[in-house]
Amino acid sequence: MHATIQKPVEEILGYFKPGERVFIVGCDNCAAKCHSGGIPETEEMAGRLKSRGVDVIGWCVPQPKGVSLCKLANTARVLQEEYGKETGQADSFLVLACGQGFHTVMDATGGSMVHPGCDTIFGGETVSDTFITEYCSLCGECIVEYTGGLCPVTLCAKSLLNGPCGGAKDGKCEVDKTRDCGWQLIYERLKALGRLEELSAYKEPKNYSRWSRPRSLTIGEGEVTFKSLSGEHTVASHD
Amino acid sequence: MEGYVTAVNVTDLQSAVMRVGSLAVSARLLERGIEPVFQISCRDRNRLALQSDLLSAWAFGVENVLCITGDHPVLGDHTEAKPVYDLDSVQLLKAADMLNQGKDMTGHSLESSPDFFLGAVVTPSADPVEPQIIKMKKKINAGAAFFQTQAVYEPDKFEQFMNKIQSFNVPVIAGIVLLKSAAMARFMNSNVAGINVPQTIIQELEETSKEDRRHKTVEITARIIRDIKPFCQGIHIMPLGWNELVPEIIEQACLN
Ligand code: SF4
DSSP: EEEEEEEEHHHHHHHTTTOOEEEEOOOHHHHHHSSSSSSHHHHHHHHHHHHHTTTEEEEEESTTOOOOTOOHHHHHIIIIIITHHHHHHEEEEEEEEEHHHHHHHHTTSSOOOEEEEEEEEEOOOEETTTEOOOOOOOSSSOEEEEEGTTTTHHHHHTTTTOOSSSOOBBOOOOOTTBBHHHHHHHHHHHHTOOOOOGSSSSOOOOOGGGGOOEEEEEOOOOEEEEEETTEOOOOOOEO | OOOTTOEEEESGGGGOOEEEEOHHHHHHHHHHOOOOOEEESSSSSHHHHHHHHHHHHHHHHHHHHEEOOOOOOOGOTTTTTOOOSSSHHHHHHHHHHHHHTTTTTTTBBBBSOOOEEEEEEETOOOOOHHHHHHHHHHHHTTTTTEEEEEEEHHHHHHHHHHTTTGGGHHHHEEEEEOOOHHHHHHHHHHHHHHOOOHHHHHHHHTSSSSSGHHHHHHHHHHHHHHHHHGGOOOEEEETTTTOOOHHHHHHHHHHO
């Protein structure tokens, strides 16, 4: 999931020109889980902006329940058909969702002016209703097979691939005494799994061209193609 | 200090604080006939810049290179800087070793090759120490021909560590930071990774009057050096400004 957090309302207020008619859009998947753009937060934002003099002409969180705002076909249908009357009068949209959902609203409204209501902060695991944390950096080249399933690119503050720096103290990382040293976690997990020998193997530097942006994925007949600066990489979904 | 030390370590934006670079200082030392240990960290440069700076160092006549990870930017004075770490210290050693063999990381041949004496660091009192030892072995395989350690204050523990890595057969230069006061020792114990100043030393410093402090620092440092000397191949004194004490320490430690 894409974790997001709302921008301060003062910052959002600064976006609008006098008299601008604004339609607010939330997301019922990730942003709802982050309490940054679910139904209650989107309705609340409409009220907060209205009470500060913004001309909010409507709001919605595209349904069906739990659907992602970044599904363009659904978002376009909801904004153009279900809410066509309001969105037709809108000068701009405020999106309470991640950067992908944000762009989806641009696409779904024919390139309208769209304002970001959230900062997109990371991709994470929804550990519980109240805690989301990051285990993957979306680098394009997964190496966790060799690190006990724990990603050093994400869990080590320096993204070291060949083992710990000398900075850990009492199992905590040098950057923050409250944060576990990622390599300490990897070491303990490999030890528990009886796979400590993985630590001895030299790991090549990462191919950062697979982490180039923007990247894309094209889904074809029985095959998918990943495109990045490392080139096009096609994988068949069956033998 | 001439006549007392063999080489001088030149740190690379130590503690992630911006200052003049280690390459320029190393080159200046060479001009004065002083042998530098050029430290190069992975924090601020990608693989292009690291390899290029290594070749630049060679062009200036630098031979000793210490390849280190580098403290994270948030520990320094430019906390919002982008941490690079394109390579880690093992990969940097391997890249430098490839340069020694006349090739860059992509396999392209160099017109002429350097002949660096490559070093790396290890933290003997890390807890657990096993990952440090595994990484040390990787560093040796990648090309490290000598090691420098984090500051050592416990000769017994250091001896145990040296026994564990005996089979590596690689020279180890033990580090020692001058302890200026009991407060500094306590600060390092709670804030600096891999440093453990024993209570007995802290007490010794505490019981010393301010006037006698420098004298005490020399005495403690020389004593530790005498104790660890039999287990290692060199000593790296980090005086943190009290440079004038170094000759006396070396004399008292019978290193000359
Ligand atoms: S202390 Fe651990 S997590 Fe932090 S930078 Fe060093 S190896 Fe990485």
